Every structure is written in C-alpha cells, then in structure tokens.
Amino acid sequence: MHSEIFCHIDTRPGSNIARGALVGKRAAVQACISVQGWPTEAGSAALRGFVAVEDATVVERLRDAGASLVGNTRSCELGFGLLGDGAGKAVAGGHVDVALMTDTMGEARAAAASAGVFGFKPSYGQVSRFGLVGLVPSMDCCSILAKRLGDIEDVFTAIRGGDDRDPSLPDPAPPSLSPSAGPGRRPLSAGVVAQCLHGLSSIERAAFEAALSNLERVGIAVREIPFDKYEFFPVVHNVIGSVEASSSCGKFDGVRYGHRAAGSRNWNEMYLRSRAESFGLPLKAYLFQGACFQFEQYAVFEKACRIRSELVGQSRRLHGEVDVVVSPARRAASDFGRANTVGQLYEAFSLTLPANVTGQPVLTLPGLVTCEGGDLGLQLMGAPFGDELLLGIAGRILQELEGTG
Amino acid sequence: MSMDHEAVIGLEIHVQLNCETKMFCRCPSRPGDEPNRNTCPICLWLPGNLPRFNREALEQAILASLALDCEIQKESAFDQKVYYYPDLPKGYQLSQFHMPLAMNGHLNVTDANGARKTIRIRKVHMEEDVARLVHENEGRTPVSLVDFNRAGMPLVEIVTEPDLRNSGDAMEFLRCLIRQIRYSGSSECSMEQGTMRVDANVSIRPAGSDQFNTKVEIKNMNSIRSVGDAIAYEIERQKECLVDGEPIVLHTRLWDPEKRVTSPMRGKFEGPCVPDPSVPRIVIESEYLDEVRTRLPEMPEQKAQRFVKHYGLTYEDAATMCSERSVSEYFEAVADCGVSSRLAAQWIAGQVLPLLKECDETVSTSRLTPDRLAGLLKMLERDEINSSAAKEILGKLRGSDAPLKVIVESGGFRQVSEADQLEAVVDRVLEENPSAVENFRKGASKALGFLMGQAMQATRGKANPRLLKEIMTRKLG
Numbered sequence: 001m002h003s004e005i006f007c008h009i010d011t012r013p014g015s016n017i018a019r020g021a022l023v024g025k026r027a028a029v030q031a032c033i034s035v036q037g038w039p040t041e042a043g044s045a046a047l048r049g050f051v052a053v054e055d056a057t058v059v060e061r062l063r064d065a066g067a068s069l070v071g072n073t074r075s076c077e078l079g080f081g082l083l084g085d086g087a088g089k090a091v092a093g094g095h096v097d098v099a100l101m102t103d104t105m106g107e108a109r110a111a112a113a114s115a116g117v118f119g120f121k122p123s124y125g126q127v128s129r130f131g132l133v134g135l136v137p138s139m140d141c142c143s144i145l146a147k148r149l150g151d152i153e154d155v156f157t158a159i160r161g162g163d164d165r166d167p168s169l170p171d172p173a174p175p176s177l178s179p180s181a182g183p184g185r186r187p188l189s190a191g192v193v194a195q196c197l198h199g200l201s202s203i204e205r206a207a208f209e210a211a212l213s214n215l216e217r218v219g220i221a222v223r224e225i226p227f228d229k230y231e232f233f234p235v236v237h238n239v240i241g242s243v244e245a246s247s248s249c250g251k252f253d254g255v256r257y258g259h260r261a262a263g264s265r266n267w268n269e270m271y272l273r274s275r276a277e278s279f280g281l282p283l284k285a286y287l288f289q290g291a292c293f294q295f296e297q298y299a300v301f302e303k304a305c306r307i308r309s310e311l312v313g314q315s316r317r318l319h320g321e322v323d324v325v326v327s328p329a330r331r332a333a334s335d336f337g338r339a340n341t342v343g344q345l346y347e348a349f350s351l352t353l354p355a356n357v358t359g360q361p362v363l364t365l366p367g368l369v370t371c372e373g374g375d376l377g378l379q380l381m382g383a384p385f386g387d388e389l390l391l392g393i394a395g396r397i398l399q400e401l402e403g404t405g
Numbered sequence: 406m407s408m409d410h411e412a413v414i415g416l417e418i419h420v421q422l423n424c425e426t427k428m429f430c431r432c433p434s435r436p437g438d439e440p441n442r443n444t445c446p447i448c449l450w451l452p453g454n455l456p457r458f459n460r461e462a463l464e465q466a467i468l469a470s471l472a473l474d475c476e477i478q479k480e481s482a483f484d485q486k487v488y489y490y491p492d493l494p495k496g497y498q499l500s501q502f503h504m505p506l507a508m509n510g511h512l513n514v515t516d517a518n519g520a521r522k523t524i525r526i527r528k529v530h531m532e533e534d535v536a537r538l539v540h541e542n543e544g545r546t547p548v549s550l551v552d553f554n555r556a557g558m559p560l561v562e563i564v565t566e567p568d569l570r571n572s573g574d575a576m577e578f579l580r581c582l583i584r585q586i587r588y589s590g591s592s593e594c595s596m597e598q599g600t601m602r603v604d605a606n607v608s609i610r611p612a613g614s615d616q617f618n619t620k621v622e623i624k625n626m627n628s629i630r631s632v633g634d635a636i637a638y639e640i641e642r643q644k645e646c647l648v649d650g651e652p653i654v655l656h657t658r659l660w661d662p663e664k665r666v667t668s669p670m671r672g673k674f675e676g677p678c679v680p681d682p683s684v685p686r687i688v689i690e691s692e693y694l695d696e697v698r699t700r701l702p703e704m705p706e707q708k709a710q711r712f713v714k715h716y717g718l719t720y721e722d723a724a725t726m727c728s729e730r731s732v733s734e735y736f737e738a739v740a741d742c743g744v745s746s747r748l749a750a751q752w753i754a755g756q757v758l759p760l761l762k763e764c765d766e767t768v769s770t771s772r773l774t775p776d777r778l779a780g781l782l783k784m785l786e787r788d789e790i791n792s793s794a795a796k797e798i799l800g801k802l803r804g805s806d807a808p809l810k811v812i813v814e815s816g817g818f819r820q821v822s823e824a825d826q827l828e829a830v831v832d833r834v835l836e837e838n839p840s841a842v843e844n845f846r847k848g849a850s851k852a853l854g855f856l857m858g859q860a861m862q863a864t865r866g867k868a869n870p871r872l873l874k875e876i877m878t879r880k881l882g
C-alpha cells in the first residue's frame with residue numbers, strides 16, 4: 001500500500017477488544033516505531049525490507065488503551081529531519097486522531113506547528129524507547145501529534161511510565177497524570193529567553209509578541225529571562241547528536257538485514273559499499289562528523305558533554321523561577337521539506353532543539369503565533385518531569401483564551 | 406647484553422563469569438550449545454532493542470574483584486568501544502572504559518626463589534563478549550559463519566600493572582589469580598575451555614631503569630604454559646632486536662603453539678570509547694556491597710593459615726589442601742570425621758587427587774565421599790588393614806557404591822594381626838627357605854627382605870607388616 005502519507009496501511013485491522021481511554025481513536029505511528037509484522041524501514045535503505053519482530057512498548061500501550069492502529073507513516077531517513085514525513089499530514093488531514101513520531105531535534109513539534117495541530121514531546125525518560133529505531137539515544141523521544149489537547153493527554157497517559165525493556169527510564173516511574181498535578185487557579189508566569197527573542201525577524205517577533213500579549217491578557221506574567229550560553233545549544237546538540245548517531249548507525253552494516261552491496265571482495269569492502277549506498281547525504285555527513293569526534297577530536301565531544309550539563313543545570317534553575325519558557329516552534333523561513341544538509345537542519349530546528357538537549361517536556365499549540373509565513377506554533381517548555389503541570393497549564397491557557405474570545 | 410636488560414610485563418585477562426544468562430538480555434549463557442540457539446533480538450542487536458543489564462553479572466563481577474582485593478567503585482558506567490567487525494553486529498562493544506567497576510587490587514605471589522612479590526591490579530571492568538566467527542576455507546568460495554551464542558556473554562577484564570618481570574612470575578601470578586577467582590565462585594577460569602583468555606604486554610628496558618618502552622601485545626595462548634613460553638620467546642626476540650639495532654614498534658603478535666614462536670598480526674588499533682546513553686550508571690550502595698561481600702568465602706591464604714593452626718598441617722600440606730575450594734572443603738569434611746588430619750592430607754594429596762584425575766572425576770562428583778574415605782583411613786589407623794590394601798580399597802570405593810565393610814570383608818582385606826597365626830607362617834617360611842636363613846645369619850641383610858616378601862605372599866598381602874617383621878627378626882635372631 002503506497003501513499004504520500006503512509007508507508008503501510010493495515011488492511012486487516014483486528015478488532016481491538018481492549019477497553020480504555022483511547023477506544024474509538026485511530027492512531028498511526030511513524031515508520032521508525034516497531035509494529036510486529038509491519039515493515040519498519042524508518043525511511044532508510046539501511047532497513048529495506050526489515051519487518052519488526054516485536055511491538056514497541058508505545059504501540060503495545062496504545063492498543064491496550066483501546067486505540068486502533070491504522071498504519072505507519074512515512075519518515076525522513078531514521079527520523080532525522082522532516083523531509084517527506086507523513087505524521088503531520090496524517091493528523092491534519094483527518095486520517096487519524098493521533099500520531100506518534102520520534103523527536104530528535106524537534107521534528108514532531110515542527111511537524112505539528114507546520115500542520116497546525118498540537119505536538120507534545122514528553123520529558124526524556126517518561127516514555128519507553130523500546131522498539132524505537134532511534135538515532136540519538138540520549139535525545140530521541142517518542143512524541144504525540146493530535147488535533148485536540150485532550151487526545152494528547154490521553155495518549156500520553158496511556159504510553160508513559162516505567163518499562164522493564166527500557167532500563168534507562170527512571171526507577172521508580174514518576175506518579176501518573178492526575179488533575180491535582182495541574183496548576184489550579186494560582187498565578188502563572190512565563191519566561192522568554194532574551195537571545196531567542198533577539199534572534200527573530202521583525203515579522204516573527206511581531207507575531208510572537210502578539211501571542212505574548214494574549215498570554216498576559218489571561219493573567220500570565222511574562223518576562224524576559226537571561227540564559228547564559230544559550231547560543232551553545234545547536235553546537236552541543238550537533239556534536240553529541242552526531243557522535244551518538246555514529247554509534248547507533250553502526251548496526252546498519254548490511255550483514256543481517258537491510259541493503260547489502262553486491263560483489264564485494266571482502267567484508268571491509270562490503271561494509272563500506274553497503275553503508276555508502278544505504279545512507280542519504282545529510283545523514284552521511286552527520287555520521288562522518290560524529291565519527292570524526294569519536295576518533296579524532298574526542299576532547300570536543302567531552303567539552304560538549306560538559307556544556308550540556310551546564311545547560312541542563314541552568315534550565316532546571318530557570319524553572320524554579322517561571323512555570324514555562326515560551327518561544328515560537330519554528331521560524332517563518334524554516335522550510336523543513338527542503339532542509340537537506342546538516343547546516344540547514346540545525347538552522348531550521350534551532351528553536352526546538354534546546355528541549356532535546358535538556359530533556360524537558362515541550363508542547364506546541366497551534367493558531368497562536370501566526371504570520372504570513374504560516375503558523376509558527378507557540379512552544380511551551382516545562383520543568384523536567386513536570387509533564388502534567390505543563391499540560392495542565394496549556395489547558396488552562398486555552399480555556400481562558402476561549403473565555404475572553 | 407641480556408644481563409643488562411629486564412622485561413616489563415603486564416597482563417590483560419578476560420574471564421567469563423558464571424551466570425545463568427547473558428549480560429544484557431535473558432538468553433542462557435551456554436556458548437557451547439548448537440550455534441545461534443541462545444539468541445534474541447537484544448543480543449542480535451536488532452533495531453529498536455535496548456540493553457537490559459543483568460544484576461547477576463554485576464554480583465559475580467564484584468565477587469571476582471573482591472577476590473583480587475580491589476576497591477569496588479561507588480559509581481561505574483558502560484562505554485561503547487567502537488569498531489566494525491562481523492563478530493559485533495552493532496558496531497560497538499559495551500565495556501567499561503572511563504569508569505571501571507573496581508580498581509587498585511593486588512595479588513601476592515611467590516617467585517622461583519621463594520621470595521614474595523606483590524603484583525598490583527590496575528582495574529577490573531565488565532564487558533560483553535562478542536560473537537564467534539567460524540571461517541570455512543574449503544569449497545570454491547571461503548565463507549565466514551557467525552555464532553551469536555557467545556555474543557553478550559558476561560566477562561570481566563582484569564588489567565595488571567606492569568609489575569611482572571619474567572615468564573615464571575607471569576605463570577605463577579596466573580595460577581594464583583585462577584585460584585582466587587575460582588574460590589569466589591565467579592568463574593571457572595579455564596584457558597583450555599575458553600573461559601579465560603590472557604593477553605600479555607611485553608617490553609624490555611635497561612635493568613634497574615624505571616622507563617617504559619614500546620610494548621608488544623601477544624595473544625592466542627591457550628594454556629598457562631603457553632603464556633610462559635610466549636613471554637619467554639618474546640623477551641628473547643626483543644633482546645635480539647635490540648642487538649641488531651631494529652626498532653621495536655607497537656603491534657600485536659600471535660603465539661603459534663606448534664612452531665612455538667610469536668608472529669606479527671596487525672597494527673594495534675584502539676577504537677574510541679564513548680559513554681553509552683542507554684545503560685544506566687551503576688551505583689553501588691554500601692549495604693549492597695556488604696551483602697555481596699558476605700558471599701565471598703574464606704580465601705585460600707587465610708584458609709591455609711587456619712589449617713596450619715587448627716589441624717596441625719605443615720604449611721606446604723595446608724597450601725596443597727587449599728589449592729581448590731572443593732578440595733579444601735573435602736579435606737575438612739574428612740578431617741572432621743575424626744581421622745588424623747595429617748594422614749587425611751597425605752592421602753588426599755598422594756592418592757585421592759591423582760586417582761580422581763586419572764578417572765576424570767572431582768572430589769564433588771566422585772563416589773569417594775568424605776565419610777567413605779574417612780572410614781577407610783580409620784581402619785588404616787587402627788591397623789585393621791595395611792596401606793597396600795587401603796590403596797586397593799580406595800579404588801573400589803571410587804568404582805562402586807558398595808559400602809566399605811562389604812568391600813573389606815568380601816575382598817578379604819582385613820589385616821592379619823594375630824601373633825600365633827603369623828608365627829606359624831614365619832615358621833613355615835623359614836623352614837622352606839633354609840639357604841636364605843643361612844645367608845642372613847652370615848650377614849646378608851638382603852635375605853631378610855626376601856623372607857619378609859615370602860611371608861607376606863603367604864598371607865596374600867594381609868599381614869600386619871610391623872608385627873610380621875618383629876616375629877621374623879625374633880625367630881632369626
């Protein structure tokens with residue numbers, strides 16, 4: 001079954017007898033999320049013909065909550081970027097109610113903003129990575145797209161929490177989503193990182209400031225907050241991301257699955273040629289770069305790790321001062337469908353990637369930051385593991401904005 | 406030339422841990438099974454899988470480290486050792502590089518001159534084993550087959566400081582290390598069966614200097630003996646290089662056990678090690694460590710001291726009884742049945758162990774249980790049998806389930822100690838061998854041996870030799 005949106009459509013969907021919050025909801029997962037018996041090629045020739053042998057934990061939990069799985073959506077190569085991705089279109093076009101996709105540098109949120117739907121990247125460590133064909137293990141996070149915030153909450157509740165097949169999740173799992181974790185009626189505050197604001201064009205800035213005044217109108221105190229070394233986010237993401245990607249892609253050697261180049265004289269040659277033929281240009285450049293840091297410039301990688309912990313620490317402190325940090329999710333000029341070099345990708349995702357570096361939960365709301373460049377998406381970033389509170393705050397903002405019309 | 410130089414040797418020892426399952430999945434750890442039987446999506450590293458570190462491996466690795474007197478680190482972590490080879494389907498091996506499990510251990514060894522030496526252990530770290538490659542070169546196209554049964558097997562790597570100076574020290578160190586680790590129960594440490602692999606780093610320098618010169622790594626030794634031989638060969642080879650003015654370059658050499666030489670394998674490649682993001686950092690709480698520590702048995706050195714004190718053994722006998730944990734436990738069980746402990750030690754070392762080795766049995770599997778051996782030794786102590794009969798009975802106790810009493814009675818092994826019965830035998834022997842008697846009286850002491858032999862034969866070996874000799878000398882005198 002071929003389409004622009006789906007790689008695989010389940011033609012014989014079994015009747016889901018599970019009874020849960022997702023009964024009646026149609027769901028799709030990106031082709032980097034394993035569904036037993038389905039082709040799970042993750043948009044890569046390195047996985048051509050690969051059929052998953054087990055369900056990802058998130059898939060199992062969607063089913064357990066009653067969702068019906070419609071198919072899997074097209075993915076950019078190993079989820080790196082948004083070129084040809086189908087998840088946003090699947091939700092926006094009403095093919096499904098919710099879609100899951102991996103978010104490594106902001107792909108899920110950018111897709112949501114571009115499609116005008118909600119996008120939620122949970123805190124790193126809230127959702128099991130088992131079954132996710134990942135690229136950057138310390139940043140990849142299975143994220144949720146939906147037209148309704150309520151659907152995001154229900155899916156998140158269904159898929160989150162401890163999993164003995166992903167021991168990198170914190171143990172014991174944090175308490176489950178409960179209304180008491182919401183913000184209640186207390187006054188709320190939002191921070192805007194100065195460097196982020198200064199980096200916007202005048203058109204983007206105007207659209208974003210209009211959204212900020214809307215927030216103030218419903219009683220949220222907005223203020224500029226300092227963030228030392230904020231400009232290091234892209235380079236830290238780039239160095240660490242490429243090193244981890246270089247390791248993760250080591251398994252794509254054409255020996256057991258995926259594409260194997262024909263006619264090699266020995267296995268070294270087979271590796272080189274299979275990998276050369278399997279990977280696309282931006283990913284290849286990314287892997288080269290990661291290998292270079294691994295083999296030749298390890299000190300740069302170590303330094304990036306040190307700066308990352310500083311950034312995480314600072315982010316944590318900021319969230320003691322404000323409830324959420326806000327920004328647009330994308331630039332007006334960001335053309336995710338064209339970004340095809342490492343540099344273009346980092347440029348396009350500059351507003352979303354900080355949350356992957358720090359592992360914080362982020363939600364993008366549609367329709368609040370709009371300009372001629374389209375919907376830029378309002379991005380709300382919460383404290384690490386403050387996922388419930390963040391969703392609660394978003395709910396309250398939407399309700400109050402609606403009330404004030 | 407050779408008098409002026411000394412060798413500097415460090416060892417890297419891989420030891421396979423005794424675990425039910427592999428290190429990052431729940432596949433059974435039985436590498437010898439039919440190829441690729443013990444595999445799963447994790448140890449095949451199919452996309453989407455994540456390592457699930459095994460607590461059992463941690464516990465065994467801690468026991469091995471404690472057996473080498475190492476300090477267990479409060480925090481340790483896994484790194485990815487990156488290299489591409491078909492025995493490693495994910496392109497990196499999970500190993501501990503930046504933060505090893507244990508550090509700063511040591512072992513005391515006795516060198517050839519009887520001097521005690523301390524060999525320092527730099528670190529002990531955990532790692533997963535890689536798959537096994539089988540190369541088939543017969544047929545038109547040579548093929549390489551991969552067996553994943555071994556992939557993910559739990560290992561520790563033990564790295565010594567370069568404290569060893571000759572092949573003898575290295576062999577003694579390995580024997581000592583094997584004994585310590587076997588005692589802890591964490592590994593079998595058999596080089597022959599592949600549960601222990603040893604690489605040696607060898608360099609030479611002017612005697613008395615403290616510099617470190619370019620080292621050469623030697624691999625592929627399959628016994629302690631061949632480790633010794635390979636090191637000895639390599640030291641001589643390097644000294645000759647020095648004489649010939651050839652530079653020594655960093656590389657790896659393989660020991661060829663047939664030709665008994667080392668030959669160059671490849672330039673030494675050290676892949677990078679980056680922290681693994683998916684295996685959580687290992688934090689060892691002191692309560693947990695104390696709990697594991699209680700599982701470490703009394704170690705050979707202390708046990709030997711106790712055997713000297715408590716059982717009155719010589720140090721040598723005590724050390725022999727402590728060479729294996731199972732042997733020491735066997736000895737104690739026999740001695741605690743009320744047998745003279747020296748007699749027990751002598752018989753275990755001199756008779757029991759050689760017999761079991763010959764029959765490919767161990768003290769724990771043999772029918773020669775401690776109480777059966779103790780029963781036999783008690784009869785010997787009470788002069789109810791003589792020692793040659795005892796040796797024969799020993800074989801029968803091992804070879805059958807029959808009770809000791811039945812074996813002794815049915816075989817007629819009971820010793821003849823009744824004086825009048827023996828006197829009659831002696832009288833008859835003297836009467837039948839007048840020329841020997843005459844020779845003896847002329848001063849040929851050899852004749853006594855002959856007469857004793859005749860008398861012993863007449864009792865079919867069952868005479869109490871001490872009593873027989875007493876009667877014989879009295880009658881001849």
Ligand SMILES: [Zn+2]
Pocket residue numbers: 427430431432443444445446447448449557
């Ligand atoms: Zn396995």
